[in-house]
Amino acid sequence: MIRTRLFTAALLGSALAFGSFAAVMAPSEAFAQKAGGEKKEKAPAGDTVRKEVGEPLTAAQELMKGKKFKEALAKIKEADAVADKTPFEDFMVEQMRAIAAYQAGELDTAEKSFEAVFATGRFPAAQQLTFTQALAQAYYQQRNYTKAITWTQKYFTGGGNDANMRTLLLQSYYLGKDYPNAIKEVSAKISAVEKAGGTPDEKDLQLLAAANNESKNEAGYMGALEKLVRYYPKRDYWLDLLLRTQRKPGFARDRLALDSYRLMNKIGLLDTAGDVMEMAQLSLQAGNPGEAQAIIDKGYAAGLLGKGPEAERQKRLKDVATKQVADDKKALAQTETEALAGANAGPILRVAEAYAGYGQFDKAITLAEAAIAKGNLKNPDDARLRLVTYYLDAGQKAKAEATAKAIKATDGPAEMARLYLLNAAKAK
Template sequence: MTMTRTLFSATALAVALTAAQSGLSQLSAESPLASLGLSTAQAQEQEERETRKTPALRNSVYEKLSEAQTAAEEKDLATAQQVLNEMIADRGRNELNSYELANVYNLMAFIHYSREDYASALQAYENVVSQPDIPLAMEINTRYTVAQLHFVQENWREGIDALLKWFDMSENAPANAYVLLAQGYYQLEDYPKSLENVETAIEIYREKDKTPKEQWYNLARFLYTDRGDVDSALAVLEELLTHYPKKDYWVQLGYMYSEKGNEKRQLGSMETAYVQDMLDKDGELRNLASLYLSQGVPYKAGKVLEKGFEDGLVEDDVKNYELLAGSWRQAQEVEKAIPVMETAASKSDSGELYSQLGNIYLDGDQFEKAVDAINTALQRGGVKRPDTARLVLGMAHFNLEEYEQAREAFRAAGRDERSEQYAKQWIRYMDSEIDRQQKLAEG
């Protein structure tokens, strides 16, 4: 859980930074400095349409602000700040009205932000909203930026409080605001409130027929998983994949279906990723092959592993060769299974794989090789079912018409109660076959 939270912390910070930049851009549009062509009369006429009675922005102050704005646009931040500092010197501060002061602090905040001095930018924006009788739109936008800057500095509680003040003043809040609030609650580990807000953001986008952002889905999915709501997490992941079909999501979907015990859907998700060339790791390909085998599709399992070996994606180890040989054998592709199992057996120190190789030789009517492989297996030891291996040995000798060796092998197998009945049946069958052959010879 700690690792996952760290990853989301980095995401939250990135979201906050982006949001802060967006907020600054929106705020600048509210400042008269953003449109230097406005006359004082036009500005006053616009202010009269506000719900508050805002003081006028005088021409002399407007000109100074324009001077600072021009310097800032030319990246001469030092000059811009000097002009602003002179405007809010002790005497100047007393001479400026609240709206004029708000615009001075607004531009000063932008200068601090451009220097990545977020603490000073935050203080300047706090000074903006502390001025009485500024335009309502200006206060609303500035409060949003204050919240964003708190998030940038990881002041999560202060950011949430500032954002809640903004919500109280705003109508029809956008989805991004709910996501920002969700990120704040996430950082404070208040997961229920975090989930509530990110759900709201996603629903706002759905109602507008817009695609919710990828990181919103991921946050919601994490929060559902954290509270053990696997069904909701699965639903979010399925929706996420319709818009953002990435490998990791297909693989995660497969694992979630596995947790639900639905192997068919697990196979479907992994197969979908495979046909899109998204699976490129040894474990992923082995997992897909194993799913094919469990669902009775051994040929596809063999093709996946075979291609994995050819592409250098499946590791050159005993287990993978054993899995591939077993896939070909189940698919009745004995000729393909034999060389693969030979390789697997040669790489193993145990006799078990030689025992399996003996079985495959028997399936391929290579009886002498079957005898050699089983004898090697029994000599090496480590065979899981020696009784079964001896049954195979007996069958190979029988097909070579080496009846005494066959009888000896069957009797040895029958000493294990698990193979006792089967060994007796083979001995009876062999005796009847010997008798039949004698009668044919006599006749």
């Protein structure tokens, strides 16, 4: 009945546009002290570089200035080959190698060298954080999501607070197929925003939906869809949510078909001639000619009806609805009196539906409440669902919410009531 283009996880197919790392230490600053040069202020005693180590490192500097990073790595290897290097010489070799390897795209080499440099305790904390961020971003761009996660976590452990890195971590979990952690992290982010009274980012909600979908967690996916509908009530989200709701095991799809069409109409999804005609026919069958006429008139006004090979059939249905409305209005007051005097609640509820079709929601509320109170309805929670819609149409949201909470049936009325309330919330 409801058509949809299924919401997919394709939203995460492209890499984040993180800026390239431009804060790499300039080669001319790589040495605390060049061979034969002056010591920098406060340099620890013994921090010197011998000529046989310093000369190839100086040559590597010049090559790096010319962006010849692979050639620079070869020179750094020469310096590393010198026997009996001091701890400071090892530090300078690894620092230079880390920079050159990073720029050459040899991330595994850069990673080992950065780890060695960080372990010395000589590297300034701020620069260490910058290099950590750079490695995380580089691994992400290379689609090595495991390493991207590792270095992003180190970035946050080290005190980093760039919001883009939080997004990188979330997408690394998702793209690396670590869906449980993706769900955990993005759920925490969304919850924090909601608790602060803010609106979660749509991409975060999309990621939550996609991760749950990949995990085959239908309940989690539906929950994410409901949040998307609440904050970003787009057509595709609503269509997917309605379709999946109707596909739930045990959902009384046929019995609640008219309720589903009514919600589609409120959302603005009743946009084909077939759906308009089917809803109108269901309304007539339910004894609600006023609603049928209103839907048909809306279909003509929107240009959905009155043209093509079905135009004549559509005209006949319109004529039937017009006649039934005329007959119904003449007899409605008498029908109401008889229904209220009868022993069964069903006729009372049908009269309530008729009044609702004419936009008389106060009358519909009174009669629906009377039908429920009588206590012999076949599906009393269907009546409560209708009452929820009447309350909403009458602007009585608190009563609608209270009535929805009283619905206990597990075959669809509770789910439909929740969706009506969702739609009413986004309309405010």
